[in-house]
Amino acid sequence: MIKDRITSLKTDLIEKNFSIERVLQKHIIEIEPFLFTAENRDLEYNIRTIISKALQVHLNEVVIVGSAKIGYSLSPKKLYNEFDEKYKNTKKIKDKSDIDIAVISPSLFDSLNKTLYNFTNGLKDGWIDNEYYKKSRFPVPLNYQFYKYSYKGWFRPDFKPSGFEICKEGNFEELKREIQELTGRKLGLGIYKNWYFFKNYHIANLEDLKLRAETEIL
Numbered sequence: 001m002i003k004d005r006i007t008s009l010k011t012d013l014i015e016k017n018f019s020i021e022r023v024l025q026k027h028i029i030e031i032e033p034f035l036f037t038a039e040n041r042d043l044e045y046n047i048r049t050i051i052s053k054a055l056q057v058h059l060n061e062v063v064i065v066g067s068a069k070i071g072y073s074l075s076p077k078k079l080y081n082e083f084d085e086k087y088k089n090t091k092k093i094k095d096k097s098d099i100d101i102a103v104i105s106p107s108l109f110d111s112l113n114k115t116l117y118n119f120t121n122g123l124k125d126g127w128i129d130n131e132y133y134k135k136s137r138f139p140v141p142l143n144y145q146f147y148k149y150s151y152k153g154w155f156r157p158d159f160k161p162s163g164f165e166i167c168k169e170g171n172f173e174e175l176k177r178e179i180q181e182l183t184g185r186k187l188g189l190g191i192y193k194n195w196y197f198f199k200n201y202h203i204a205n206l207e208d209l210k211l212r213a214e215t216e217i218l
Contacts, residue, residue, distance in 0.1 A: 002034070002071040002082045013210040020206050028202055033064050034071035034083055035099070047099065047179060051189075054175045056168035057105045066100030066188065074205055099179065100188040102198060109193040112155055112166060119164050127161040153197025157189055166191070 009027045012018045036044035048062040055062075067073045067083040074080075086095040117123060126143040129135040138145055146159035157166050166172050179187040192198040 005031075005034075005071050006080050009209075010213045010216075013206070013213040020203050020210065023206055023210075024199065024202055028065070028070060031070055033069050035068040036064065043183070046182065047101075050178055050182070051101060051103065051175065054167045054169050055103060055105075055108055055191075057103055057108050061103055061105040061108075063102045063104060064099070065102045067097050068099045068185075074209065076208075079209075093184070096185050098186045098188040099183055100190075102190050102192055104192045104195055104198050106194050109153070109155055109191055112191065113150065116160070116164060120161065125161075130158075130160060130162045132158045152201065153193035154201065155191040155193075157191070 005027070009023070012023050012026065033044060044064060048059055048064070051057075052059045052062050067081075072080050072082050084097050087093075087097065089095075120126075120143075123143075126141050128141045128143075129137070130142055133142060135142070142159055143161070146156060149156045149159065155166075157172060160166065167175055176187045179185070192201075
């Protein structure tokens with residue numbers, strides 16, 4: 001099934017009558033979630049409900065993405081790796097694929113940026129590391145990594161300063177634990193300013209894959 005999905009994507013990427021927008025809709029937005037089939041759609045609903053409650057956003061603003069949605073990875077470092085591929089080889093729980101969630105909410109994005117502005121003394125206080133990354137991980141202070149994605153309309157919680165809370169109810173660490181207890185998988189979360197930035201992030205990746213697919217058949 002997954003291999004069929006990958007083959008279909010590659011075919012549509014080089015199909016002249018298929019726009020990148022149509023590829024996005026067919027293979028990423030409209031496709032049936034790989035992990036949440038008809039038999040366990042309640043689990044998808046429960047995950048989205050927990051996240052929407054914690055972040056105080058509408059349920060429709062919480063979207064399953066990544067390999068849990070399409071069945072394989074589009075990340076350059078793990079391109080076309082099947083869902084749980086590493087886990088199937090190692091049998092280690094830590095190697096299970098994450099459940100990636102996109103929260104597409106203009107109000108939450110703006111609220112978090114305003115709160116962060118105050119938290120960092122008008123962005124005067126930078127940060128070189130946080131709970132997730134040591135300062136040696138990146139060649140520049142971590143706040144610059146955060147700003148780069150924020151400018152692209154993407155609030156990355158893993159790049160936030162230590163102690164900054166994104167949840168409106170409870171806290172982010174509790175939210176991640178709750179999802180892991182429910183699913184046995186880690187939670188990956190990104191917050192987008194709006195659909196424009198979410199869409200164009202994926203379209204940029206698909207454009208790169210289109211070039212790669214066309215090169216493969218030359």
